Amino acid sequence: MLELPQSMVDRVVEHARRDHPDECCGVVAGRAGHATRLFEMQNAERSPTGFVFDSGEWLTVYRDIDDADEDLLVVYHSHTMTEAYPSRTDVRWAVNTPGTSWLLVSTRSDELELRSYRIEDGVITEEELRIAGG
Amino acid sequence: MAIEVRIPTILRSYTGGDKAVQGSGATLTALLDDLDSRHSGLRGRLVTEDGALHRFVNVYVNDEDVRFLGGLETKLADGDSVTVLPAVAGG
Numbered sequence: 001m002l003e004l005p006q007s008m009v010d011r012v013v014e015h016a017r018r019d020h021p022d023e024c025c026g027v028v029a030g031r032a033g034h035a036t037r038l039f040e041m042q043n044a045e046r047s048p049t050g051f052v053f054d055s056g057e058w059l060t061v062y063r064d065i066d067d068a069d070e071d072l073l074v075v076y077h078s079h080t081m082t083e084a085y086p087s088r089t090d091v092r093w094a095v096n097t098p099g100t101s102w103l104l105v106s107t108r109s110d111e112l113e114l115r116s117y118r119i120e121d122g123v124i125t126e127e128e129l130r131i132a133g134g
Numbered sequence: 135m136a137i138e139v140r141i142p143t144i145l146r147s148y149t150g151g152d153k154a155v156q157g158s159g160a161t162l163t164a165l166l167d168d169l170d171s172r173h174s175g176l177r178g179r180l181v182t183e184d185g186a187l188h189r190f191v192n193v194y195v196n197d198e199d200v201r202f203l204g205g206l207e208t209k210l211a212d213g214d215s216v217t218v219l220p221a222v223a224g225g
Contacts, residue, residue, distance in 0.1 A: 027222075051223060053221065059199075075224075089224055093224050096190055
């Protein structure tokens, strides 16, 4: 189960719509499973079919999270032409972020599609996304 | 020649859980060889069988991505700081 405040969910959706038709990406830091901070990341690929964290920005954000004794709770990104379900590329890269939720938002239509997954050892498991007030 | 190397969580199984280790070498390749002599297997997570830097990791020397420096042949000096991070990407 992933619980996020409404304000963070709104930011993810807004980010995805702003960067459409390119994919957006970012992370949520957390402490003991509770979301603390959201970081929008630049998609260094600026692509409608993929994303890569800008390496310099990622170093800054990773250090910020690590220095605050927080964890990487969520990696989020958008799909702009397909459903909010992990692609084969997502599964391949998810080995780098064990224990992290992969939150996907689709901007292929006006209808909101937002789903969260655990991807462990190549196996995709959808998890409940609970949106809390605030 | 002492160089501090910061290791990300997912690679700490190779360093006995240590967040940072010390190594030496005049280039990044030499440093990774030195580290692998004490932390067996670490090099293989960073360098492909073809001898290229693995695309799944970012390696920084003094906070500069080595892909924008000299790659694995990037020169190192005493007191330099090396940071390894998992790259994050998807499709």
